[in-house]
Amino acid sequence: MPGSPHSHDAPAHVPVLLQPLLRAVAPVHGVWVDGTFGAGGYTRGLLAAGAGRVIAIDRDPLAFRMAESWIGDFAGRIDCVEDVFSSLDCHAQDVDGVVLDLGVSSMQLDQAERGFSFSRDGPLDMRMSQSGRSAADLVAELDEADLAEILYVYGEERASRRIARAIVRARAQTPITRTRQLSEIVESCLPRRRPGQSHPATRSFQALRIAVNDEYAELVGGLEAAERALRPGGKLAVVTFHSVDDRIVKRFLQARTDTGGGGSRHAPDRPQRAPQFTQAIRKAIGPDDDELAANPRARSARLRVAERTDAPPGQSDARSLGMPTLKGG
Ligand SMILES: C[S@@+](CC[C@H](N)C(=O)[O-])C[C@H]1O[C@@H](n2cnc3c(N)ncnc32)[C@H](O)[C@@H]1O
Numbered sequence: 522m523p524g525s526p527h528s529h530d531a532p533a534h535v536p537v538l539l540q541p542l543l544r545a546v547a548p549v550h551g552v553w554v555d556g557t558f559g560a561g562g563y564t565r566g567l568l569a570a571g572a573g574r575v576i577a578i579d580r581d582p583l584a585f586r587m588a589e590s591w592i593g594d595f596a597g598r599i600d601c602v603e604d605v606f607s608s609l610d611c612h613a614q615d616v617d618g619v620v621l622d623l624g625v626s627s628m629q630l631d632q633a634e635r636g637f638s639f640s641r642d643g644p645l646d647m648r649m650s651q652s653g654r655s656a657a658d659l660v661a662e663l664d665e666a667d668l669a670e671i672l673y674v675y676g677e678e679r680a681s682r683r684i685a686r687a688i689v690r691a692r693a694q695t696p697i698t699r700t701r702q703l704s705e706i707v708e709s710c711l712p713r714r715r716p717g718q719s720h721p722a723t724r725s726f727q728a729l730r731i732a733v734n735d736e737y738a739e740l741v742g743g744l745e746a747a748e749r750a751l752r753p754g755g756k757l758a759v760v761t762f763h764s765v766d767d768r769i770v771k772r773f774l775q776a777r778t779d780t781g782g783g784g785s786r787h788a789p790d791r792p793q794r795a796p797q798f799t800q801a802i803r804k805a806i807g808p809d810d811d812e813l814a815a816n817p818r819a820r821s822a823r824l825r826v827a828e829r830t831d832a833p834p835g836q837s838d839a840r841s842l843g844m845p846t847l848k849g850g
Contacts, residue, residue: 536562551617556606559626607742610750639722642701676728751829795832
């Protein structure tokens with residue numbers, strides 16, 4: 522190995538499932554895309570494992586600013602690109618691998634002023650890219666039915682209508698601009714939390730974050746962009762934290778590894794087509810006991826890995842991927 526991920530002045534961030542990922546995509550060489558640079562843990566891990574160069578993408582400009590203290594140590598081996606990963610194929614072609622580690626970084630979550638956290642008061646923002654409509658804008662502008670739909674579809678919040686009604690009532694008195702305001706409104710609509718239950722605002726905050734960052738469309742777009750960018754034999758590795766995200770990745774890979782043949786001999790013949798990916802391991806890989814003990818946040822992390830074939834890219838259909846979609850589109 523050309524060096525360890527800790528040989529440079531790296532932040533103390535612990536990347537989730539990094540070692541299982543590196544094992545699953547070994548041997549690592551050539552050019553890789555890290556579509557979710559974050560604190561750079563995967564990028565450093567890939568370079569240490571043998572990648573010659575990493576095209577590091579993040580939609581959050583702050584991610585690259587935070588890496589300024591160490592990124593120069595890898596001069597010429599990391600290209601930083603501020604963009605969404607659904608456009609990754611505009612920045613890289615014929616690459617040897619693509620990694621996506623979905624969700625918010627702990628850096629984003631821990632900074633109150635980014636507005637992702639219900640437990641730290643801050644502006645109600647939640648924009649990873651720090652541009653476009655913020656959570657405060659959605660909460661101020663959407664009508665009650667649209668708010669309820671977002672809470673229900675993206676947050677699986679059963680009290681969605683009650684919460685949307687309370688938001689509309691509260692914003693008529695005072696604009697809702699702080700995370701604490703929203704969190705208190707949600708709490709006032711739900712029964713008191715029992716020990717061991719998650720915070721009552723968890724689902725509503727998740728729903729707004731998904732809407733603000735258009736996360737499901739980004740995920741499907743990212744998988745398709747990776748498919749367009751990978752060379753035959755190139756590896757795709759995706760880490761998710763939520764079952765809905767994992768289901769989308771699983772169904773995408775199922776569809777892309779299926780030849781379209783088989784099925785019932787009584788069913789009409791489906792045309793045979795070449796699969797875009799193969800999968801040596803079909804099951805999702807989770808953290809082992811050591812990683813769980815060291816990092817309980819890894820509990821729900823799931824890794825899926827696939828290898829690109831030379832078949833042309835396929836088509837996706839949001840519904841068959843199980844992507845939650847709002848009625849409006
Ligand atoms: C969980 S963190 C990645 C952590 C990283 N693997 C590490 O080791 O430090 C996710 C990062 O992906 C970024 N991100 C999320 N969705 C994105 C998208 N659609 N396009 C580009 N970056 C995205 C977030 O801004 C965040 O920095």
